[in-house]
Amino acid sequence: MSKEILQRLDQLSRAALASGDLLPVQAQEQLMRDQGLTFFVRWVSTLAAKDAASVSIPGGPRDPNFNPFLPPAPALTVDDASSTHNIVLNKFAVCDLHLVLADKVFSEQLSPLRDIDFRILADFLALQNGLGFYNGGGPAGASQRHKHTQWIPQADSNGSLALYLDKLPTQAAAGSAHQHPALAFEHCFVRLSDSRDPVALSDSLLNSYRLACNELGLVPGQDGQLPPHNMLAGQGWMLVVPRSMELVDGISVNALSYAGCIYVRTPEQIDVVRQIGPLGVLARAGYASNA
Template identity: 25%
Template sequence: MEKESLEQRSLRQFDTLVERGNLLWRTTTPQLIHASPFNFQFRSANSLTAKPILSSTDPGRSKPTNAFSDTDPGFHLSYIGPSHTLILNKYCVVRPQFLLHTNTFVPQADHLTEADLGAAWNVLSSLGKGYFVIYNCGFEGGSSVGHKHLQILPLPPKEEFRFFPDILGITLESPTSPRIPFRHAVKALPSSPSSFQLIEIYSSLVEQSGVNEVAGHNFLMTEDWMLVIPRRKGRKGILSANAAAMAGMVWVTSEVEVRQWVEHGPMKLLCEFGVLV
């Protein structure tokens, strides 16, 4: 009998958890909002209303306890090296949605390490080109809890939505796109990079984008590129933005939030959440 791939096993476990009511997810239809220099895709997910979101001063953001230690065994997928564990995300927007957490408590406000990036690439390369990784660093970066974790999600079909590095392209001469109004840095990745290469690229993007001048930042990575975006704040009223939102993929809890995003102007909001060029 042919061995299940990571993707096949995750989908099987995902569907079982949904049937049992242990994993919160339902099919959603994305809405495309046209903007310049890139479009926005909105998904409304009721599961996010149940998701715990700690305030910036909550002790859980610094208290050394494992936020994922009581996870139902049905959520567990695999240990990734000695330092990380891959599980299914309970509060899902898409199918499947993974969570890669450190085995011991590390603050979500810390920058990524070589071990983090190596573990993330391990998962990404196991799943293939149809996935991407995000990291929401700190409260201002849109993180919900204080225990360090990355998320891995399926990319949407290209005819539905593409992130701006794929639309606007990546040049070797500059780490930024002149059309993006908020600070960022992006770089194309070599084929099968080592964890050392990944941390070198991440560190250079952190420096080039000015992350150390602000409290938080976002990280996105596909098999083709890495993107870093410094953040000024995580929320405005009921609206919030994580790493995916800063690149145009916005998750909301209701149509009310979609209307507010559109009324404020989605690109204007990203400039408020991020740092103006």
């Protein structure tokens, strides 16, 4: 991945905004603290229009017969940026340069992430940091069956694993698995390699993912698909969370929720998050921890 690709993405974003092909979500937010962790709880007023189009954050329509990635919208896609993936601006972006990294050929979203999936993510993480994430299946917040990961840049208001860092071991060895003391649901953090080489980082991402899945008992079924889960990678760590359901009292929970950004559709749902607590919402969407 080169800086030229990022420049092309920036130009594409500005053109898509001007043409109306890119419709970034507009949100009002409140900060909530829970167990020493800070969460952005965002009421997205534009979600009503998205619901009318049968879409959910941060992906596309739920209709299984419609695939927006074959082909992706030309106005949102960087041409010939990768031999294996289409690099697409998320139409309903939660921030600037919110990217979807979609397979050029169809494969199931719940099939295990592969080396090529992590290679495309590592290109962005090595060059620009930020957060790579994956919604594995409908109960994990995925809106499409077509295999794709996502990436957002690093910014103070963007989702990040940085909120967990003060309770994770600073000298953890690469490839070591850990749990966070504030999270009362099944999860696994794995320390990533600090290499800035995309190939080495990609290998670390793949090995960390396999380790986390093994630690959590996430194994493929007879159909080759994994149980629903979220994967997040950034700030030197990977987090994997098994998922039991998408909706908690009508609130959609996806990977970005576990990165500190919970999106709601009505102002009343902000009060629901406050009553349950952000960590309570995340816990109900996953599985109670045995620890």
